[in-house]
Each structure stands twice: as C-alpha cells, then as structure tokens.
Amino acid sequence: MAPVVPAKRSRPMSKLAEEEAAFPRGGASTLTPLEHKQIAIEATRDVLFEQSHGGKSSKQDADGEEESRPRKKLKSKDGKGKKKKGSEVAAPEEHIKIEGLNYKRIVPGSMVLGLVSQINHHDIALSLPNNLTGYVPITSISDKITEKIEAIAEAEAKSEDGEDEDGNDIELDKLFKIGQYLRAFVVSTSDEPTAGSSDKPKRRIELSLRPQQANHAIKAQNVIVHNTLMASVASVEDHGLVMDLGLLDQDMKGFMSSKEIGNGVKVSDVQEGAVYLCTVTGLSSNGKIVKLSADIAKTANLKKLNYISDAPTIDAFQPGTAVEILVADISPRGIIGKVMGMLDVTADLMHSGAGARGKDMEKKYKIGSKIKARVICTFPTSDPPKIGVSLLDHVLSFSPQLAKVHDKLKDPLDVLPLSTIIEELTVQKVEPEVGLFVGLGIKGVAGFVHISRVKDGKIESLSTTGTYKVGSTHRGRLIGYNSLDGVYLVSLEESVLEQPYLRIEDLKVGEIAKGKIEKIVVNAKGVGGVLVNLAEGISGLVPEMHLADVQLLHPEKLFKPGKTVTVRVLSTDPSKRQIRLTLKKSLVNSEAAPFISYDDIKVGMQSPGAIINLLQVGAVVQFYGHVRGFLPVGEMSEAYIQDPSQHFKIGQVVNVHVLKVDAEAKKLVVTCKDPAAFGIVHQKALKDLKVGEIVSANVTEKTTEGISVTLEGSGLASTLPVAQLTDKSDSRNQSAWKKIRVGQVLTDLAVLEKQEQNRLVILTNKPSLVKAAKDRTLLRSFEDVKGGKQVHGFVRDITLTAVFVQFGGGLTGLLPKTKLSEAAKSIPDFGLKKGQSIELKIISSDQSTKRFVLAMEGAEPTEKADTPLTYSNEAAVEPIDEEITFVDDLTLGKLTKAKVVSVKDTQINVKLANNIQGRIDVSQLFDTWEEIKNRKRPLQKFTRDQIIPVRVLGIHDARNHRFLPISHRSGKTLVYELSAKTSDQTHAKQEPLTLAKVKIGSSHIAFVNNIGDRSVWVNLSPNVRGRIATLDLSDDVSLLQDVGGNFPVGSAIKVRVTNVDVASNRLDLSARSTQASEVLTFEKATRGKIVPGKITRVSERQLMVQLSPNLSGPVSLTDLSDDFSTADTSKYTKNDVVRVCVVDQDVPNKRLRLSTRRSRVLDSSAKVEDPEISSISQIKPNDVVRGFVNNIAEKGLYVNLGGNVRAFVGVANLSDAFIKDWKSYFQVDQLVKGKILAANEANNFIQMSLKESVLDRNFTPPVMFESIKEGDIIEGKIRKVEDFGVFIVISNSKNVSGLCHQSEMAEKRVHEVKKLYEEGDLVKAKVLKIDKEMKRLSFGMKASYIDPGEGNESEEESDDEDGTEGVKLAGSDDEVEDSEDEEQGGMDLDDAESDDDMSDAEENVPGLDAGGFDWTASMLNQDDKAIAASSDDEAPSKPKKKRKKAEVTEDRTGDLDVNGPQSVSDFERLLLGQPDSADLWIRYIAFQLQLGEVEKARTVAERAIKTINIRDDSAKKAVWIALLNLEVEYGSEDTVQEAFTKACQYSDNQEMHENIASIYIRSGKYSQANDLFQTLVKKFSKDPRVWENYASFLFTSYSRPDDARLLLPRALQILPEQTLPLTIKFAAMEFKSRSGSPERGRTMFEGVLSQWPKRIDLWNQLVDLEVGQKDAEIVRATFERALKVKGLKDRNAQAFLGRWLKWEEEHGDNKLLAKVQAIKEEWDNKEKARKGK
Secondary structure (H helix, E strand, O other): OOOHHHHHHHHHHHHHHHHOOOOOOOOOOOOOHHHHHHHHHHHHHHHHHHHHOOOOOEEEOOOOOEEEOOOOOOOOOOOOOOOOHHHHHHOOOOOOEOOOOOOOOOOOOOEEEEEEEEEOOOEEEEEEOOOEEEEEEHHHOOHHHHHHHHHHHHHHHHOOOOOOOHHHOOOHHHOOOOOOEEEEEEEEEEEEOOOOOOOOOEEEEEEEOOHHHHOOOOOHHHOOOOOEEEEEEEEEOOOEEEEEOOOOOOOOEEEEEHHHOOOOOOHHHOOOOOEEEEEEEEEOOOOOEEEEEOOHHHHOOHHHOOOOOOOOOHHHOOOOOEEEEEEEEEEOOEEEEEEOOOEEEEEOOOOOOOOOOOOOHHHHOOOOOEEEEEEEEEOOOOOOOEEEEEOOHHHHOOOOOOEEEOOEEEOHHHHOOOOOEEEEEEEEEEEOOOEEEEEOOOEOOEEEEEHHHOOOOOOOOOOOOOOOOOOOEEEEEEEEEEOOOOEEEEEOOHHHHHOOOOOHHHOOOOOEEEEEEEEEEEEOOEEEEEEEEEEOOEEEEEEHHHOOOOOOOOHHHHOOOOOEEEEEEEEEEOOOOEEEEEOOHHHHOOOOOOOOOHHHOOOOOEEEEEEEEEEOOEEEEEOOOOOEEEEEHHHOOOOOOOOHHHOOOOOOEEEEEEEEEEOOOOEEEEEOOOHHHOOHHHHHHHHHOOOOOEEEEEEEEEOOOEEEEEEOOOOOEEEEEHHHOOOOOHHHHHHHHHHOOOOOEEEEEEEEEEEOOOOEEEEEOOHHHHHHHHOOOOOOOHHHOOOOOEEEEEEEEEOOOEEEEEOHHHOEEEEEHHHOOHHHHOOHHHHOOOOOEEEEEEEEEEOOOOEEEEEEOOOOOOOOOOOEOOOOOOEOOOOOOOOOOEHHHOEOOOEEEEEEEEEOOOEEEEEEEOOEEEEEEHHHOOOOHHHOOOOOOHHHHOOOOOEEEEEEEEEEEOOOOEEEOOOOOOOOOOEEEEEOOHHHOOOOOOOOOOHHHOOOOOEEEEEEEEEOOOEEEEEOOOOOEEEEEHHHOOOOHHHHHHHHHHOOOOOEEEEEEEEEEOOOOEEEEEOOOOOOOOOOOOOOOOOOOEEEEEEEEEOOOEEEEEEEOOEEEEEEHHHOOOOHHHOOHHHOOOOOEEEEEEEEEEOOOOEEEEEOOHHHHOOOOOOOOOOOOOOHHHOOOOOEEEEEEEEEOOOEEEEEEEOOEEEEEEHHHOOOOOOOOHHHHOOOOOEEEEEEEEEEOOOOEEEEEOOHHHHOOOOOOOEOHHHOOOOOEEEEEEEEEEOOEEEEEEOOEOOOEEEEEHHHOOOOOOOOHHHHOOOOOEEEEEEEEEEOOOOEEEEEOOHHHHOHHHHHOOOOOOOOOOOOOOOEOOOOOOOOOOHHHHHOOOOOHHHHOOHHHHHHHHHHOOOOEEOOEEOOOOOOOOHHHHHHHOOOOOHHHOOOOOOOOOOOOOOOOOOOOOOOOOOHHHHHHHHHHOOOOHHHHHHHHHHHHHOOOHHHHHHHHHHHHHHOOOOOHHHHHHHHHHHHHHHHHHOOHHHHHHHHHHHHHHOOHHHHHHHHHHHHHHOOOHHHHHHHHHHHHHHOOOOHHHHHHHHHHHHHHOOOHHHHHHHHHHHHHHOHHHHHHHHHHHHHHHHHOOOOOHHHHHHHHHHHHHHOOOOHHHHHHHHHHHHHHOOHHHHHHHHHHHHOOOOOOHHHHHHHHHHHHHHHHHHOOHHHHHHHHHHHHHHHHHHHHHHHO
C-alpha cells in the first residue's frame, strides 16, 4: 500500500500548491504522519538501489560549480513505469548546483545568517558565509532604536546651547556582543570607490535586522516549534521580555522568559530595541503568544539539536533554523540534499567541511543518510527554490570557532592576530579555480588563500602538481578572518609580506615609523596639518601643532608631497580610521618610555608631552593615546609664575615627571621640576621650615611676577611675589622690585606659606606681616584663630558679597560685606585690591568647618561735622578762607571758599590754600536743569581765579574716581571733594547720593563721563555712575549719528532711571521720553513702526540692526533705498545708528523685516524709483522691475525683488546674445532689470526675463543668416583685411559675416586692398551670393551695386573718379551722409570741413596723457591704423574720392573753425554726426581736462558710454579705458573702484582687469597693481597669460623677484598642461629682468632640457638668452652641449651649427671659427656616411 497512498494524494496536493504557499512538488499539509513514514522508507530503499546499480557520477560546469548527473528513472515493480514517490525525492530530477554565497549571488531580498564581528559607533559588522561581510546601520536595527535616534535628533535641533546629552546616546556595544548570531535581510549591495583611482571599488553589503524585514517571508502558519525568529525587545517586564516579531499578523507577539535569555544576562540589563535570534519553544492556546528562547545552551545543543520536523510551507526554512537533510549527492565540492524530501539544499565547499577541515565527504556521509544542518542563506533568484546550509559544528551550536592550543580552547585571533606572518604554511587542498586551503600550525582553524592572493600578478588556474601542490610549504600573512566560516584569509603575495602595516590596528601607539608626505591639509586658518602615508591605504594626520617644535611660517615649503619623513604615532582610532602622528623632533627622538596607558605609569617616571591647553591654574599636557596630565602652575618652574600663557604656548613640548597617578580615575599630575634636584637634605630642610619663621635669602632670578631666591643655610628655592614686597600700592611694590638685584641678600623675610608636596616656599617682605611674625601674632594655622584677636593679613580675593583675607600657611578668613563701612560698600571692590595689606578683627570661628569671620576695626563710621578728615597739624598756607588756619580745620560738611585753578570738561580744580587742593565734580555744581545754560559745555561760565563758596564732602580717591567720606589718607597730597551746589551751602546735614538711594523711574541730571561703542557713561554724583545705551540718548535719531559731537564729555543730559542693581553696582538710564524708552519687544514691533536701531553687522547683502537688547532684524539690499542703484551697504559702518521701519513680521519664526527707505522712515511722499515688494500679489505680468541676484544656479538666476519674493530667470531668458560662460557674467547681489513673464501666486513662482528684446519695445532683433537674401543691401564693419579682399560683419547680427573679393570692391580693379580699407571701417555692401550649405556670403561694394544710378553718371560729373573705391558709410573718414538732417535744415559735415581740417583738429587737441596711457584709443589693435590714417603724413597715400557736385545749401549752423573743434559747442555739433566715434568722445574728454573741468570730463565719459551703440564693443571699451585713466589720475580710490566695477559689468571682465592693471603700472601705482594682479590670478587662473603678466610685473616693475618665483609652482598646480611653456617664460624673465637671476634661469632650463634634450627650439631659446648676457664662454658651452645630445637629428644639428658659425664670425677669432668649421665638417661626414649606407 505504500506506493499507492501518495499516488492517491498527489492530485489534491498539487491543487493545494496552487492555492497556498507550498513546496515545489507537493506539500506536507495533506499527508498523515503514517504516509510520511511510508514515503521515507520507500525513498531510502530507492537510494540504496541506485547505489548498487551504477553509483554516482558528477561533472563540473563552466563556472567550476558541481552539479548532479541526471539519474535514470526507475521503473516500478509492476512494470508500468510509474515513478515512486521516494525515488522522486532522493534523486534530483533537475540540475542542482552547489552554489556558495558570493557577492554576485547575494541580492537585495536575500536572507543570511551572520555573526557579529565588529561593533562601531554607528553600525555593526556581521561576518557572512564565504568570507563576506555585511554592515547594519544603527537605523536598521529595530523600530524602537530608530524612534530613539529621531528623538535625540529632535532634541538636539531644539537645544539652544547645542550641548549633547550623553545619557541619551545609543551605545551599540550594550545592545550587541561579539560572536552573537543574527539573521539579516539584505537591503542593498553596492560598489564604494576607494581612495586610489586605480584600485578596484570596495564592495559593501547593507543589511537590516528589523524583524519586519528579517521575518518578512514567515507567515503565522510557519511559526512552529523549533523554528527561529528575529525579535526585538518591545518592553522589559519583571519576569521577561515582550518581543516584537514584525509579522503581518500584528496581534501575534512574542514573550521570552527571563530564564530563556541565556548567557547569564539579567532582564534589567536588557534595553528596549535590542534584537535576538530566538527559537520558538511553544505557542499559547490561542496561537497569539509565541514563547521564545535565546539560550543557545538549550536550543543549539549539538547532543540534542532541536530541528524542524514538520513545516507547512518552504518559507518556514529561514537562515538560523536547524533542519534535517536527506543526502542526495556528495562531491569533493560539497553536498546536495533535500529537506523533508521536498526542498533542495546545498552545503558548499566551505560549510560542508570539505575545504578548510579537509574532510572526506564520501567517507563521512552516505547518500540517503540524514544529517543535521543549519540554514545559513537563501537564493531568491534560484528556480526551483533552494537554500544554503552549514554542517560546521560551531554554526550548528551557535558558538564561535575556537583554536586548540596546549589542550586549551582559545579565540583564534588571540592566538594568531591579523597581519601575523607565518613562516611555514602547509597546503592541505588545492582547488584549481578557487584557491588553496592551508594549515596554520594550530588545531581547529585553517586558512584559505584565494587564487588572486597566491602571488603578485594574475593566475588563471592552480596546478595540483606544481609549486603549490598538497604538502608544499610557503610563507604567508594573515589578512583577514571570518568568524562564521572559522577560516583565516591568507596572502602569499610578496608585496603584502613586505608591507609594514596592513591595518590601523597594526600601528602601535608610541611607535616610530617612516612615511611619505601625501598632501598638505589647508583650512580656513591656513595650513591645518600634513597627511603622511605609512603604507598602502594607511595614512595619518600630523596636526599643525605637531609639525615642528617651532612655529613654521611657511610649512608648505618644508613639507612637499613625496618627501620621506620620520613620525611617531600619537594615537589611533580604528573605528573612525584615524591616526594622529607627530613630527616634533623632541617627541620622535625621545628615548623615554612613552605614556600610553595610565596603568603603566608610575610616580617618578619621566616623559615628554605637548601642551594642548593653558589655564590660569596650570596646563593640560597630552601624551600618547588618550593619556593626559595636568601640570599645575606651581610645578611649571622653580620661579614663581603668575600667568602660564606668558611662559608657555600651546603645542610646546615639555619634559615632565609624574607626581600623582590614579589609574582608575584616569588622572595624572605632572611637574616640570626635576625630582633629582630635590634631595634628602632639601626634604629635611623643607620639613623643618616653619611658617612665620624669619629667614634671609639670596636673589637668584627676577621675573615680572616675583623674585626667585635661595634660603641661606638650607638652600631651599623660594619665591617672593612682587605683591609681598611692601604694604603700599602697586607702584611702590614695583619701585621696590626695581631696587632689588640678582645676587643681593634679603634679610628679615617671613615664611608666608609652605607646600611640601609641591616643594614650594612663599616668602613675604610686607612690614606688617614680618612684624606680626616676629611678635608671633601672625596666624599660621586654625589653632591660632581666637575670637576678638587683632590680626594682620592681605587681600586674597574680592567677590560681590565678601572679601577673602589670607594669613600665614594659606589660612584664609572671610570678611563679609556686612562687616564693611557704608562708604566702602558703595565703592567698587570696596576700595580694596588683591594683595593689599589689611588689619582686621576676628569676630567668630567654627571649629567643625575650620572657618572664621573677620570685621574691619570701627566699621561703623562717625559722621560728625566736626570730625577732621585727616589728622595733621600742618598749617594752611595763604588760605582762600581766612577761617581756615590748619588743614585739620577742613572737617566733613565744612562751608568754606575756594579759588578756581583750572576748568576741565567734567570738573573744576580749585585750591583752598596754596598747600590744599580740591576738586568740584560737574555733578556738584547745579541743582536744577534750568541752571545749566550751555548743555554741551556746562562749566563754560566758570573762569580761572574765580572764588566760589563750597562745602567739603570728603577726600577724593583718585584711583577709583570716588570720594571717601571717612578718615582715609592715601598719598602725600590730599585732594578734597567739594560741592558748589546752592542747596549744599547751608549748615544742614547733607546725605551723599549713593546707588542704594537711586530709585527706578526717578529723574536726574547726568553728565557725560566717557563715550563707548555701545553706550555712554554718565555721573549723577561723584560716587554714582550710570550707563545710557546709545539708542536711549535721544528721541532724535539724527543726533545719534555723531554721539561724540552732540553729547561731548562733560555735557548735561536729563535722564530717567530704568534699572538699578546694587549688588552688581549697575545703573541703567535713558534720556528718551517715557513712551519711547520702553524696551521694544517682538510683540510691540508692529508693522509700520519707525524706531532707531544700531548696526551690529555689515555684509555685502544686508545690515543687521539691533532695536533692543533682545531684538534685532536685517535690512536687505531691497530695503536699503528707494532707488536700488544707490543701495550700498558699504556706506554704513558697525555701530552706526539708523532710523528703520518695521516692514513685516514673521510671527512663527519671530523674525522682522526692516527698511531704511526714505519713503518709509522720513518722507512718505519721497520719489520711489523701485517700489517695495512684499508679496507676489503685487507683481503682474509685463511689469518691469529691478532686483538683486540672490543665487546663481545651474538652470538660471534667482533675483530678489523684495522681502521673500524671488523671481527665476532661466538661462534662455538671460540675454539676447549667446553667452558662453554665463555664470561669470553675473554675480550675487548684482543689480539687474527685467520684465515679469509670469506670476503664479498659488505656486509661489515668478518668472522673469532680462532680455533686451523683451524689455525694449523698439528692440530690433539681430540679423540671422537665414533671413538674408541675395540682393539685400547691408551695412557692416570690416572685420579683417587681406590682400584678396575684406571680411565684413553685418551690423546688428549674431556675428554673420562674409567676404567681399577685391574684384567686387569698385568698378575698377583694386590692387592694394590694405591701403584702401582698414579693420573697423563701416561700409555698405550688396549680397551677391549665398552658400547655405557652407553658410558663406559673398558681398559686393561697387557703387553701381549700392546706387545703380551712380554707375551711369557722365564723365563730366565724375571726371576725377578713378573707380578704385567702394562705398563707405557716414562716420567714416571719407564721407558723411545724412540726407534727413539736410532736409530738416542740418548740414553736411563733410562739406563743412575737409580731411585736412580734421587732421589739424586732431593735432591741436591732443589726447590726454595720464601716467603714460594714450587716450586716443590706441590700445585697441585696430585703432593704431585708424589714427595713422587720419594723420597728415598718411593722408596723401589714400586715394580721395571727389565729391559729387551738390546743390548749394544754406549753412544754418556756421562752419567749424578751420583748426578743428575748439569749444564745447564744436564738439557737440561734431557728435551729432558721429555719436559712435570713440575717438571724438575721447578728444572731448581731453578737451575738458585741458580746461581743468574734471567733473565735466567725467560726465562726458558717462554720456559717451550711454550714447555709443551697444553693439560697438570696441568703442565702448575705449571710452571705459579713458574713464579709468581719468579716475586713476584725478579721482579717488572710491571713484576708481566705482568706475572699474561698472566697466567689468559692461565689458569683458578679464580685459578690464588687465587694462586697469596696465594703467596702474604706467601711473607708478605698483601697490594697487599688485593687489589687482592677485585678484586676476584668483579669478582667471586658467589663463596662462595672467600668470606670465603678473610675473613680468613683479620682475620688471615692482622689483619683487621672490614673489614672482612663488607664482610658478602655483601656476603649474592649476595648469599642469602648461608646465613647459610657463617654465620657459619664467626662466626667460630671470635672464631679462634686472632683478632676475640668470643663474636661476639656467637652472630652470637645465630641468626642462633634462626632460626634452632633443628639442632644438629650447636650445635656441637658451642661446638667445645667453647671447643677451654677453658671456661668450657660456654661449660657446651651450652650443657645444646642444650638439652632444644623443639622437640629435642631422637637420637640426646643421641649422644649429650654422647659427654657431654666424655667431663666431661676429664675436670670435679665426681659431675659434676654425674649430666650429671642423665640427661642422665632422657632422657633414657622418651624414654622408649614413646616406651611403
């Protein structure tokens, strides 16, 4: 019954296969388990039968892949030929290939099993079968991880400070572990180009682990026990993980118990989004919950391997799933089998064990046997479907392959790291078309040598009996390892064996290596570093600070590409492929052990390091790798250092010793002091030294910060800071410092502080501290602190709320602000400064915290009126007030008199007696605003020697510009602070104004004390100082344009208080009205509001204007002016105050659009040339508008019309004429004018055209070749003159030209064409012939062609006609025809004056000569002839055509003077007839300059440019050059720049640059010419003439040969194809220039001739240059060298010898001449001999 059952079932099974996803030859869904068993038994029987009848045979296909031989079909026992089911399963009917996975077969959509081999920052690398590697980006792991990335990116975008939150970063090393097995979906395969152009592109496979893709082929029915699924952690629960399976059935979820995670991983350590390759262990009763396990000890145990025994469809078999296969065929290349008798599977050479393991497949496996395997890949393109499996034990057990060394299992990479060279590799197997399998000498792993890696060069096939036969040994290198295959990739190539490094990992930090300079890295600051190539594909960066031990001004000169250098490795980062190197000799040559790891560093070790950061308290020193150390300021030197930046610099190498090291915390403290110099004796002496001890010391060194001394007796090095020299001011300390000399012995010094750890001793010479030390009252430790004790110390630091006072031993006490006097509280820094000596009283102490509080003795001031300000019995000398007899009589509040000594801007200096001085601040003179008559000069009413009543306020503190209303004496001379206010001249007690008494909103009179960039400082009283922002000075913005002029120092301003901050001692004031002075906010900045603003930034396209401290906005070019042609941001400067109008508000983005248009801010009726545009609705088709080029794109221009309104101008709409390089014709912010073609408000699109034909209604389209017909009369200009005729360009055409043969020029034959016509002549001609195929025109200029009547004139009318001249147009030298003017009462200019008259006129009105430039347009190539033709000498040479007899016409304008134009009216009348004559315009300009009318000459030039026909480029260019000459000679830099900019817009940019450079050179303005040439070589670097001209200028005119020589390498870098001609020309300049070096020129020629020795033209050039040097010996030597060149052709040699003979005839003697003749004869004989052969 066995054969019958499947036969009955076969029909419904195939029907099911069509309806559902099923197996290729039936499915398992309709068979019972009994039927399965019957089929298996029958299949085994059939296979055994086949083996006994012929065995197996196989053959290889063309690709080297093994395929099974077709089996003979077995007949059934009943003889009817029916196929048994078992036979059908066991013997493949189709040709099944054993295909290993490779780059060609892996396609998007493939599924592969991978092993995590590398974890990077943003991706992970998976080892794939057959030595492939794939990469999983961080965004392709799971949806949870992607959501986290998006959240981090969004948070960073919103973050204002831009600081990264490290806590939110995704760390891939916490999500994955090396050796973890995963199933991946192939997203893409691509070729990545490598750095070297000759290298093959690097192939990259991108993978995805997302369950939605990794499980995409698995449907709910395929989720069966023992199947594998990729799952991501959706949430972490107490007892396990909820997993996302990514199945189409979204209700189906996974759950993995905490016991099933495996590897000892705790549930709490698992992160959401992590992915696992899980095995299905069961399903819930409803089938919606899938139980999963990732514990490979349970699911992948080789002893009891769980595999799928039943599956609904073939989609259940995915990579990672274990299966049982029935062996169908075995070959040396692998195994072919079937899964469940239905799905084809193959195990290739690598994963069957036949290759690297060297297993005999036929011995180990038998056909028909069943073996366990694990699916490793799918082949989506295979038909019928098949899968790849692996039989390797480590793949089956989901474990890494291990090597066995000394009976211990180890990671192969720990035993044999990559790049290891193995001296003896044994060939174990040879695959002729694939490669070699080799033994590495360790058990468990083998190596594979691909055929391309066997030797250098290409190998087609390997022989099994040749050099690489089985058993042969070779030397090889490990270049890779695939952890999934468990096989090393090996290379036997000599080039690989010799390479020093294969990977970045091969480089050891601190290692010294050789390399070659690859290139110089240039950044915004200049040279940023150097790239050094260490090996093929391995390059490192030498940062700028590590290029040398000294600062290099021109590193590019020292480090040239290709140069070999010795470097040292600073650090490596293989994940980022980064290597940092150093070229510092102090580091490269150092023999000290490098600091690479904190664990290896011990206290006392020494090593050099580079300073990478300087702080006030020390420096950070970088060593190797990531090791950094801190160098405290006290350890930098034996001498005292206050500011490290004055003694050290970033990048400097310092030799340091280790003081402290904490390997766990990765902290290192180092010192520059030598520990060996501090021996045991010094250590004992330092330990015995007591704080407060009185010592003597010998001065060893003086620095600005202090004095280095050595203690007598002990020899301890100590420091005496400058601030510790006296109890007096800084000036007294400096004075004492100057008196001390090196070698001097200082006595009575007190030990102030001792730091044993840093071996630092600080001394003091302050008398107060020395006395306290002697009296033993100096505080040395906290034990000396007693309440109520009077102590001496010095100020260590001052804060806003307290003063820190230091005593001996570093002991510090707190002096709170509350314990200071009221007067001191209102003074900046409380009237104290760092280092100042001070006497205080201890009021409290805290033993637990070791803190104590101090107070100033008598902090509460006594303000009795009779309290003397000073205590002195000095008599007053000649007092102004007779009541004052002694200085002590001047008490606080005393009313007295003073005499004015001098009047300043902010104060009046007075004297109370001859020996008593005083001052009256301007704020102490006026009680009310009305009293001030002159607000700008309030003190103007006071005069010298004037006596005024005053009140004593206190003593003036000149240091802080304050007065002290307490007993305080400083300095030898006292200056009393006085008040002359009327309100103060009473005996009533007056409270001084303090900052605490100033209230917000109160009004005061302020006086300007200082003017800053953004604000003005004013005084309300001598003690109260405030600040007024520039914008708050006045409501009148015009006054803010000149703050210094309108608000000078000393001027009075009525102000109102806007803010008071007593703690910060800040007072903000405003002089604007109450409403205007309100702080402007975005909400208050409504449209149309006009406000003042300050310019904070100026760029070429906009101004940035600040309206308030927190509000600013831009003013674009379109909002600068009502006339765009005057919109120029350069008119403004930073800090200018302008009036602006708020045009628009962008509320969502909180942005303002501001305008400075006059029509907006001053006069709404002002003329508006360019209307303000804010939206597309204002634009209508056919509108003509102007705007500024905003962007130059590939397809055209974007023009800003105003606000955010942009118009697009396509390339086709840029110009009527063809512009080859249209991008160089336009530039950003250029003003353009165009017409609107379309405006679509819905699409926010505006199209515009700049074509003249679109803008101008009267525009005449250019003449096209197709529009010309035979017989047409045309006007044109002669383009070129030849002996056989002239070429004529038709006017107003797109360069359409043709030939007029000399036979068609006149009625009689013209013999000398060049005497009759010149280039540029205007002519009329007739079209005689048109050749449309060749696009050629033939013209005729005979008079009969133009006017048929002329040819028939009687001889009487033309008796002087010689018939030798054609027809010229009006405006030429011969004839001016203007019949229309004659009819309207005009005159014929040719009748008014003759050619001779015009020649005289040209002589009498000379062209303007400015700096050697000829203004008569002679710079144009064609104009040299035109000028010569108009002179008297050349006039007779031209045949003159006699005028026809004309009717007598009335002369209505009067004849011009016979001497030519002599007045403005003469020129104007001539210009009526010749408006396009550049020569006439230029003479007109010269005439105006003769009269001294520079401005009128400039106006004439501008008229000429507008008047001359737009198509007459040469005439316009001549006028532009004339205008530039005028501006250079008579104008300013601004006018020159303006004219030059316009000239570049309307003429050829490069030509104009060259012309103005020429003008500058002729004018002697070499600096400007040099700047212009620098611009030229940047803009037009592709033109070799630019480099040549610049070099010629530097050599000849500017005399800067060194700068000229630097140009050549720059030019050759840009123009490598011009190497030869440029080198020759630069060499020639060395010979010809006065500042050149002929020797350098010879060297350059030597380099050229070494490459091209046979180039006789080069030798000729060298001879020419040497002849110019007039050194006969060198000339002869050059001739001889040239003739000795091997392979020189006879023809060249003969020509060269002939030249030598000629030269010797002129410069040599008979002997030398005979020598040359002998050489020539020798060459002749050689030539004859060769010909004879």
